[in-house]
Amino acid sequence: MSTQHFDAIVVGSGISGGWAAKELTEKGLKVLLLERGRNIEHIKDYVNATKEPWDYEHRGRPTQEMKDKHPVLQRDFVLNEETQGMWANEQENPYVEKKRFDWYRGYHVGGRSLLWGRQSYRLSQRDFEANLREGVAVDWPIRYEDMAPWYDYVERYAGIAGTREGLDHLPDGQFLPPVELNIVEKDVAARLKKAYGGKRLMINSRTANITQPKPEQGRVNCQYRNKCWLGCPFGAYFSTQSSTLPAAMKTGNLTLRPFSIVSQVLYDKDKKRARGVEVIDAETNQTYEFTANVIFLNASSFNSTWILMNSATDIWPGGLGSSSGELGHNVMDHHFRVGAGGVVEGFDDKYYYGRRPAGFYIPRFRNLGDEKRNYLRGFGYQGAASREGWDRNIAELGIGANLKNALAEPGAWTIGMTAFGEILPHHDNRIYLDRTVKDKWGLPVLAMDVEIRDNELAMRKDMLQDAVDMLEAAGVKNVRGSDWGYAPGMGIHEMGTARMGRDPKTSVLNGFNQVWDAPNVFVTDGAAMTSASCVNPSLTYMALTARAADYAVKELKKGNLK
Template sequence: MPNFNIKAEKQTTYDAIVIGSGISGGWAAKELCEKGLKTLVLERGRIVEHVKDYTTMNLDPWDMDYRGGLTPEEREKHYKGIRSGFIGQDTEHFYANDKENPYTEEKPFLWIRAHQMGGRSLLWGKQTYRWSDLDFEANAKDGHGVDWPIRYKDIEPWYTYVEKFAGISGEALGLPQLPDSHFLPPMELNCVEKDVKARIEKDFPGRHMIIGRVAHLTQPHNGRGQCQYRNRCSRGCPYGAYFSSNAVTLPAANATGNLTIRPYSIVQSLVYDDKKGKATGVRIIDAETNEEIVFKSKIIFCNASTLSTTQILMNSKSDRFPEGFGNDSGELGHNLMDHTYRVGALGKVEGFLDKYYKGRRPNGIYIPRYWNVDENTKSDKFVRGFGYQGGAYRLGNGYAANLEEFGADYKDKIMKPGPWEMFITGFAECLPYHENKVSLNNEVLDKWGQPTLSIDCEWKENELALNKQIQEDAVEMLEKAGLKDVIGFDKKHEPGYGIHEMGTARMGKDPKTSVLNAHNQVHAAKNVFVTDGACMTSSSCVNPSLTYMALTARAANYAVEQLNKQNI
């Protein structure tokens, strides 16, 4: 992505500032630039240019030292993040340095961060699902948290807007709890998945098994190539086949001539003007020189990712906001949520030994929520619900390591693929608990002398009950589908493993109980918008990134309208 203007030191005043360049930050930049605003994107880490900086995109295991494993030095650098199991030599350069960016776990919590242009949009799972009013109305109906200030009808056109640009593949179902998107053709289930789908849908009326809805192109779209089924997405896709800021939104923003990206810009705080009653800019620390610089703008979009945005707001203290920017309600930092993770079942599949699949599909199956959808599916064990992801696959020849065989027949056998297996794992909704929170830690400072976060979050009775049901249902469905030796599992992961952290600066109708209004504006400072995961009032049970995109596009449109009317 050539010709980025990164000479931001020569200019300190802009129409808009966007903090962060990940999924929501990229959308904010695109929308604001296309509407004519000179926009500064402040990125904490380095520049990553599309294709050019995907240094491991074509490497095979034998091209890397230790077959892609981390060195002891790299493991120390990512001493928290390696718990996820996602960090290898092929991707470690896209993950934040835990030593330079510490955080404190008052209760176990895994916080995965990515400090570079594009953020975690280079690493995400690309699963994209719309929310429904079942989600937006949940708090009001069951009394947990506060009511959302919006409903599905408010965001529905913005879902369509971002889907058409991003490119979402999938199939329509017409389910009220999982509204259909604007779809590109779906990827195909493999032979075993088709068989299991037919059996589950026959034996469990009301349950559906579909191919995942994903931000992967199944045909060329907006100048980007289609997915090549390499399943090396987390290294960066040279075809631009999956949605990332680097391949999609930032190039669109850059094409307007209105974009400036400033890397190595650690946002220390927002600058508030008491007389004007609004924020006037952003104070940063240059990560390379430690120089402190203030950039000014008319509007500010906070998109640093859920906890990083809240950390910035909490650190932005003034006479007007002694407890953190916009924190009149006292809710800033509270109501932290994630999705439960790695709970489900695994089984062996008999037959299909004459069949295989083409390529390495970077997608799996999805079973939409079916509990507490209506009166007929209401549970007395828990509120809300869960969905499943997973897939069927053939084992490689690694299975042969445990065979008690030798000789020519053994050698012939290991040249053939192994048997089929299938797993499904649930993602359950977490309720918005006030006591699940983050706070500033002034005792533990980062490399640049800034306060870090202490995280105090845990699963409670409802999430544990959901997980129990996930495992029971998974075992039952796979057994009914004819799988053998089905084993239920629960890795008992703490929050954070889903990497869907949400909340801590929630939207709401009442400034006394929320931080943001229906347009993602800080109640007490209308020129500051928060549209990353921090804004979420509840968590649903589906992957949240598509909702961040839609909320961001909607808020950016509103911000420019209000700016033009001189209301902010």
């Protein structure tokens, strides 16, 4: 078994792993970046980036063969010809559903940073204080003021388009000019603001699509193609490939190793430190050891937790970081797929140009101030307005020239929005190792035992009714509300399984994302989240990672991590 030493090892190359690699290399550390899947090179490997629907044999739709190979992915829109090959192979990487859990994984360099929705919002002081204030789970060990400078830092680098709104519960950031609302969205926003006296707002989405070029990163501003999930040849949206990986490579301090499955963290019980990781080569099955002074686990929430669970089991049966009894527990996501839509009249002579990569956002308005609902926390809405296209159904025109002519004209203006709600951390919502089931490499798999609870079910009633009420109040016609059903995992925001906290008896990580049981191991992906808020979490992962990397290097120089 060959062994090689580095200053730091980063496991996982997605949003947080890319940031860890950038920050650690730029601070002078020799870093090994391990990715369990294949390499995807920026631009060269974006094989579908310039294709149109007619370029696909099945016009982008999933085939029966694809559905058979991906029984989980086929449950939702993520399985399609356009992104085929960008999701984990479910036959090689199975998991056990004690209760339904839709786990959508991207095993390749860049991970889901190539596939994410790019919505980028800060957690607020209210979010960081909510658990303590309401007696839920444990208190965050940090507050907004700890994170604010790091939000500033990552926003400036990544490039977040948005508008400053002055809302305490949705803090402003370092924004590029926004992706503009279209004419109908602006009209509905004005009507909504008037109808609710400014207490409910429709604002520009805050999105990681640059609206001004970043030549220092080799990134060109957004071209309004709305093909972000296919990889952007312009580097217009933030991803590992377009931004953090080139920066890390530029230092000369990075070694990238794809096809490297980390099977465990190697733990020195005498020093009470990790000494490295064990890696299985995904192509050859050969085993390697790599040693380092610092290890960052950024393999995505559940995979980082899996690595901890499979490490140091001779000392802790539940794995490294399990001494609190919380490792693998407190699974969170964002529940959604409920909202409303309708028709907007009076704009038949108006259209729009390009394909925007974002729409509007309605910030949380429930359980703020003195209002108390029959549930805790709240939700926000994401949505857009557009004109119906050629695929609309015109019942009166079944075939022929009349149908062709009718579909050549834009259809009615419609507007729709979907709510994203916070899920509370529950100890009984958990993942654990099922050692009776093995993956392609003979490793145990995760079992999912997660469900939404009464708090979320009560919230969904408001998520539906409020959407209907707001659109009707804004003058939208034929408004229809819908709950399309939600299963845990569908939000693709899995969080919480190695939570931060103030006490090693009730949490896995401390306030700088260090594993209490091994302080030279840091976890800065979604596993670290102590609560979920209702906003998309990736910006927080970036800020937590940059903050932890800065701290790790300082502690390393002091000799505290060796």
